[in-house]
Amino acid sequence: MTTAPLPLTVTERSQMRVLSADGPEAAWQLARRHRAPLVAGATGVQPVWERQARWPACVVPLSADWPGFAGVTVTGDRLDIGALTPLASLAGAPALARRLPSLAPFMDRVASPGVRQLATLGGNLVAGGDLSALALVLEAELRVFSGAGWHHLPLSAWPGWVRREPGALIRSVHLSIPRGCPVVLEKLGHRERFSPPRITVACARLGSDVRVAVSGEGGPVRLAALEARLARAGGQASAADGEQALAELDWGNPGLRAAGGRLIAHLLGRLTT
Amino acid sequence: MIPDTDLPVQTLGTDRQREHWWVGPETARRVAGRTAYATDVPPLDGLLHGAVLRCGVAHARVVSLDVRGARAMPGVRAVVTAEDVPGTNGFGIVLRDQPVLCRDRVRFEGDAVAAVAADTPEQARAALAAIEVTYEPLPIVGDALSAAEAWPLHEGGNLLAEHTLRRGELDAALARCALVVEQDYRTPRQMHAFMETEGGVAIPDGRGGLCVQVGCQSGHRDRLQLADILGLAPEQVTIRAVATGGAFGGKDELTVQPIAGLLALRTGRPVRLQLDRFESCRSGIKRHPVVARVTTGCDRDGRLLAHRVDAVLDTGAYASLGPAVLENYLDHATAPLYRIEAYQVHGRLLYTNNGVAGAFRGFGGNQATFAVESQMDALAARLGLTPVEFRRRNLRRPGEPGSRGQPVRWTRPPAELLHLAARSPLWRPSPGEDPRWLEGTGLAMGGQGNGLGDGLPDAGGGRLNLSPEGRIRVEFGFVDYGQNLTELVIRRVSEALPCAPEDIDVVLGRSDGPDSGPTSASRSTVVVDQVLRAVLPGWARRLCAEAARRAGLPPEALVCGPGGIWSRTPKRRLCRYRELAASLGPVPAEHRGDFPVAPGPTPPVGRFLQLLIATVARVAVDRLSGCVRVQALHHITAAGRVIHPPGYLGQIEGAAVMGLGMTLTEDMPTDDGRYRFDNLDQYLIPTLQDAPEQRVDVLDDTPADADYPVRGVGELGIEAVAPAIVAAIEAACGVRVRHLPVDPDRLLAALRDTEHPV
Amino acid sequence: MIPTGETQSLSFRLNGQPLAVEVPPATSLLDLLRGPGGLTSVRAGCRIGRCGACTVLLDGRSVPACLVPAWRLEGRRVDTVEGLARDPHYQAVASALTWESALQCGYCTPGIVLSLVSCLRNETEPDRDRLAEALAGNLCRCTGYGGLRRALERLAPGRPRASHFSDPSDPTPGGSS
Numbered sequence A: 001m002t003t004a005p006l007p008l009t010v011t012e013r014s015q016m017r018v019l020s021a022d023g024p025e026a027a028w029q030l031a032r033r034h035r036a037p038l039v040a041g042a043t044g045v046q047p048v049w050e051r052q053a054r055w056p057a058c059v060v061p062l063s064a065d066w067p068g069f070a071g072v073t074v075t076g077d078r079l080d081i082g083a084l085t086p087l088a089s090l091a092g093a094p095a096l097a098r099r100l101p102s103l104a105p106f107m108d109r110v111a112s113p114g115v116r117q118l119a120t121l122g123g124n125l126v127a128g129g130d131l132s133a134l135a136l137v138l139e140a141e142l143r144v145f146s147g148a149g150w151h152h153l154p155l156s157a158w159p160g161w162v163r164r165e166p167g168a169l170i171r172s173v174h175l176s177i178p179r180g181c182p183v184v185l186e187k188l189g190h191r192e193r194f195s196p197p198r199i200t201v202a203c204a205r206l207g208s209d210v211r212v213a214v215s216g217e218g219g220p221v222r223l224a225a226l227e228a229r230l231a232r233a234g235g236q237a238s239a240a241d242g243e244q245a246l247a248e249l250d251w252g253n254p255g256l257r258a259a260g261g262r263l264i265a266h267l268l269g270r271l272t273t
Numbered sequence B: 001m002i003p004d005t006d007l008p009v010q011t012l013g014t015d016r017q018r019e020h021w022w023v024g025p026e027t028a029r030r031v032a033g034r035t036a037y038a039t040d041v042p043p044l045d046g047l048l049h050g051a052v053l054r055c056g057v058a059h060a061r062v063v064s065l066d067v068r069g070a071r072a073m074p075g076v077r078a079v080v081t082a083e084d085v086p087g088t089n090g091f092g093i094v095l096r097d098q099p100v101l102c103r104d105r106v107r108f109e110g111d112a113v114a115a116v117a118a119d120t121p122e123q124a125r126a127a128l129a130a131i132e133v134t135y136e137p138l139p140i141v142g143d144a145l146s147a148a149e150a151w152p153l154h155e156g157g158n159l160l161a162e163h164t165l166r167r168g169e170l171d172a173a174l175a176r177c178a179l180v181v182e183q184d185y186r187t188p189r190q191m192h193a194f195m196e197t198e199g200g201v202a203i204p205d206g207r208g209g210l211c212v213q214v215g216c217q218s219g220h221r222d223r224l225q226l227a228d229i230l231g232l233a234p235e236q237v238t239i240r241a242v243a244t245g246g247a248f249g250g251k252d253e254l255t256v257q258p259i260a261g262l263l264a265l266r267t268g269r270p271v272r273l274q275l276d277r278f279e280s281c282r283s284g285i286k287r288h289p290v291v292a293r294v295t296t297g298c299d300r301d302g303r304l305l306a307h308r309v310d311a312v313l314d315t316g317a318y319a320s321l322g323p324a325v326l327e328n329y330l331d332h333a334t335a336p337l338y339r340i341e342a343y344q345v346h347g348r349l350l351y352t353n354n355g356v357a358g359a360f361r362g363f364g365g366n367q368a369t370f371a372v373e374s375q376m377d378a379l380a381a382r383l384g385l386t387p388v389e390f391r392r393r394n395l396r397r398p399g400e401p402g403s404r405g406q407p408v409r410w411t412r413p414p415a416e417l418l419h420l421a422a423r424s425p426l427w428r429p430s431p432g433e434d435p436r437w438l439e440g441t442g443l444a445m446g447g448q449g450n451g452l453g454d455g456l457p458d459a460g461g462g463r464l465n466l467s468p469e470g471r472i473r474v475e476f477g478f479v480d481y482g483q484n485l486t487e488l489v490i491r492r493v494s495e496a497l498p499c500a501p502e503d504i505d506v507v508l509g510r511s512d513g514p515d516s517g518p519t520s521a522s523r524s525t526v527v528v529d530q531v532l533r534a535v536l537p538g539w540a541r542r543l544c545a546e547a548a549r550r551a552g553l554p555p556e557a558l559v560c561g562p563g564g565i566w567s568r569t570p571k572r573r574l575c576r577y578r579e580l581a582a583s584l585g586p587v588p589a590e591h592r593g594d595f596p597v598a599p600g601p602t603p604p605v606g607r608f609l610q611l612l613i614a615t616v617a618r619v620a621v622d623r624l625s626g627c628v629r630v631q632a633l634h635h636i637t638a639a640g641r642v643i644h645p646p647g648y649l650g651q652i653e654g655a656a657v658m659g660l661g662m663t664l665t666e667d668m669p670t671d672d673g674r675y676r677f678d679n680l681d682q683y684l685i686p687t688l689q690d691a692p693e694q695r696v697d698v699l700d701d702t703p704a705d706a707d708y709p710v711r712g713v714g715e716l717g718i719e720a721v722a723p724a725i726v727a728a729i730e731a732a733c734g735v736r737v738r739h740l741p742v743d744p745d746r747l748l749a750a751l752r753d754t755e756h757p758v
Numbered sequence C: 001m002i003p004t005g006e007t008q009s010l011s012f013r014l015n016g017q018p019l020a021v022e023v024p025p026a027t028s029l030l031d032l033l034r035g036p037g038g039l040t041s042v043r044a045g046c047r048i049g050r051c052g053a054c055t056v057l058l059d060g061r062s063v064p065a066c067l068v069p070a071w072r073l074e075g076r077r078v079d080t081v082e083g084l085a086r087d088p089h090y091q092a093v094a095s096a097l098t099w100e101s102a103l104q105c106g107y108c109t110p111g112i113v114l115s116l117v118s119c120l121r122n123e124t125e126p127d128r129d130r131l132a133e134a135l136a137g138n139l140c141r142c143t144g145y146g147g148l149r150r151a152l153e154r155l156a157p158g159r160p161r162a163s164h165f166s167d168p169s170d171p172t173p174g175g176s177s
């Protein structure tokens, strides 16, 4: 058995080195060479390091100034969103608000206004955060750089989720939201605002196709089996169907699955009305 | 029926009430961020930074401890262990059973084994990492219910205290009950979660003594404990309680003082020590979790006959204020608002390895009230009576003795609060219902006494003086950790003397000032009032006499006023306070008195000065998730005169939301004796959106010259919130919750059972 | 000194004044402001972004300073309550909070002030609901947020808020008592 080399760590923030790169390719190389994490908004990683009182010896910050890394552009039905776009800008982007009216109220429940200024879309997806359920139902594709050069990768195949291993460097996220495609989403937390996610459900309808995805305590996942059943049942499912879909994936704990099932059925109902 | 037009009620904070609204200068200072806190880094030459090595294991023998490596680290000025404690290596307000630094045994994960002072915080932390300790694990006592039979944590076993309060013949009374309900109740290990963590600085005085500037609740008591620990005479220790970012009981016990003091004496230099949030969560005290079985019975007409409580309180590894919390729990568990023929209220306080529990707003009382009020609802439901009617038949009346046979002084009859609660607008069904949300309203009542109670020594004093600059200096030993005490004192003095708020300097929390007793048990408002009523009139007369002498006028023609002494007619200022100070010098006046207890020859039992609250809660339960949203809380209080309306309102609202947190999200569970959570991303307190709309109606017409015109309301608001919320949940969805915090998963499961009965 | 990786020279504007410091690049803005910045209104409550006591304005928008590493600060603008005395939004917020006594210990208050200033600056005519959303990341343990709610009414006047206490037949907010 080969053991992966231990990440190099230090015990104080002040001992951490920052390796700057002038472009994404160089950043990826630096990160690999020094076994250093890439950081975007750093809101996901710093609390973890602070709690462990262990910091990586080096980090490689990503830059929103690199071409294509920040901002929302629209071409027809296609949306290209830079991975370093702060969550706060997503809630405020007119292009998104038009296509996804459910996004702005949802964003009020993601982290806090201050954290949303710093946290990025890419970091949220990598962490399997609240936006990953939405990105999954919209079949997001990532533009990434890795040892294999620049390429596209479906979000559902993101290696960090699948094998818990360091993934590639994400430049941008691509979604297509056809006009008239309704999307509903809701987050269930422990409290009304500023709660760690318990379960977030997103549902979308494209023609006769209904898609459902969840994220939260059990991780981000598209509910393919449920979608197949929905295709047979005209887009409707009961709370029990939703609960069973989560149970088949061994997602979360039974109590949360019960709530999840009900939330899924409720959102599917809203999707058709 | 009580006609409510006759009841003297006012809603605090509404426009109608605004003429009495008053906000003092300290509030503006705090808004502008100009108040200095205990954990600000003081600009002191040679300041060192302390850090504490905590064991991180729930229960173990310390096999070896080697600090030689740490002593040799760069920047390190001192490393101390149990060997270096010059006096008593133990603290605790009731029993000094908590080591400052553990020698051979650790009993909870936050136990300290060594501490370091270094030039920088980084160096101090690095030195901690270089200390070598080996532990030999001991069996973990993780469950209070079985702790008495488990491995003893202290000499004498794990049963720290056991008490029973009795009245009448319980068994006989139970036998006569037409209806008996028996239920188990659980309340959580709540954390204070003050926004400023424990911290301060210890400064050597160059003469072998030291001064500690710290966030705390009782300078005088801390000083005695600290002197014992440091092997100093009490006069060598001075405590300065600086503005503190919240306490709620969590800074009542010593926190950083002993170790900071030790390091300062060792190095001869000022040492700053602050726990970060992780360390605060792991080592700070919590609320006592309580498990109780409660059996209550009544006759066919709903008259309470019998009431039995068997409670176990988990005090964790050390006593702290546990024995006093047990006493207050039992007092409240007797159901003091209700006439009950016989009760037997039994409680046990057990040591475990589950952290340390101690003082927390409500002090055991609200845990008991949760169970008592829930029992009232259960009996009412079984009898087919409304919660209001059932309570109406059993509430005590003024003039009757308290539940422990003691004289009690309420300011209004409990039935009036019930009446107003029954008329709350929150009972109206809300229009436009969303089928997703099930709404319901519930109520609960609560009572509370002021003072340490049960005849414990409970004295308090204060002092008044005129400074050379002509400032009216008012001194108390209390600490203002956010309860607006400064504003209350300014308000009270400026009205009674009278003078301008700007003429007054309030000096609080110095152990070399007057001893007012601890800032706890809702006692400060009462002591302040007592002292000021005793000294202000005579003091004003002294100033007027001097001014009269200077002006050649009769003293009766003069009064105190803004900026100085005024003639009554024509209204004109004759001289400034500064001029009086120049001619009179200091004008000291001091008063010290015992906290009011019941008059009479017998030693006092329980508490005399009583306060009342009724809380009505309106909630919505999410049928999809079992989550509960508290939409509104309506409180009716009877607690004497309102001196400082924003302070009174803020205390009730703040305590209520703290109670809401305990009801819905807050708990610090332990796994094998270790806390599961260690910061505010895991331990979740209410945000603005979790906090309901609230209204506080004060029922009072106490005249200003009554014997005891005021009460302290710092804890009143938490008393009845939890039972009111669970009553509202039951009204909304038919499920009664008896384990707090409410678990949405379990509530949802119960809801589902009601939807599809099997 | 503990050997640190390296330090970085950094300049940014603090409360309108240029500030140049030489610090380890991962230093948090919170430590920077309380240390070299000499400010005490920016306070630590959790150091992981969860309490809001350290809130500052970064380029005019509220952020938790504990999560902003120095390496992101070059050339940026940082404001705290100490530098806002003449800002009209600050004055409105401070007087509403003071008058409503929307605080007790006050430890959380500067952070709350800055979150509200950020909202008033950056959103067009925010109503009370938007102002309340702006405070989702600011925990206050003392007040139960009652005074804050009243202060928000003052900052965003308009129709009285739908209240659980108001009687449909009674036009006064809060209803009759």
Ligand SMILES: Cc1cc2nc3c(=O)[nH]c(=O)nc-3n(C[C@H](O)[C@H](O)[C@H](O)COP(=O)(O)OP(=O)(O)OC[C@H]3O[C@@H](n4cnc5c(N)ncnc54)[C@H](O)[C@@H]3O)c2cc1C
Pocket: A037, A038, A039, A040, A041, A042, A043, A044, A045, A046, A047, A062, A083, A084, A087, A109, A110, A111, A112, A115, A118, A119, A120, A121, A122, A123, A124, A125, A126, A127, A128, A129, A130, A131, A167, A168, A169, A170, A171, A194, A195, A196, A197, C048, C049, C050
């Ligand atoms: C107080 C607080 C509240 C929070 N609340 C929520 C919440 O409600 N919901 C929620 O979902 N999350 C929440 N989070 C978690 C987290 O902050 C967010 O998910 C955030 O979006 C992460 O983005 P970031 O840019 O800060 O990521 P970072 O911390 O910079 O990075 C996170 C991870 O993603 C990787 N990464 C980041 N960007 C890229 C990229 N472009 N390419 C490749 N890898 C990348 C990093 O290497 C790292 O492993 C919260 C965090 C905090 C501190």
Ligand code: FES
Pocket: C043, C044, C045, C046, C047, C048, C049, C050, C051, C052, C053, C054, C055, C064, C065, C066, C067
């Ligand atoms: S200290 Fe920054 S948010 Fe708590």
Ligand code: FES
Pocket: B195, B245, B246, B482, C102, C103, C104, C105, C106, C107, C108, C109, C139, C140, C141, C142, C143
């Ligand atoms: S006023 Fe104390 S935390 Fe807000």
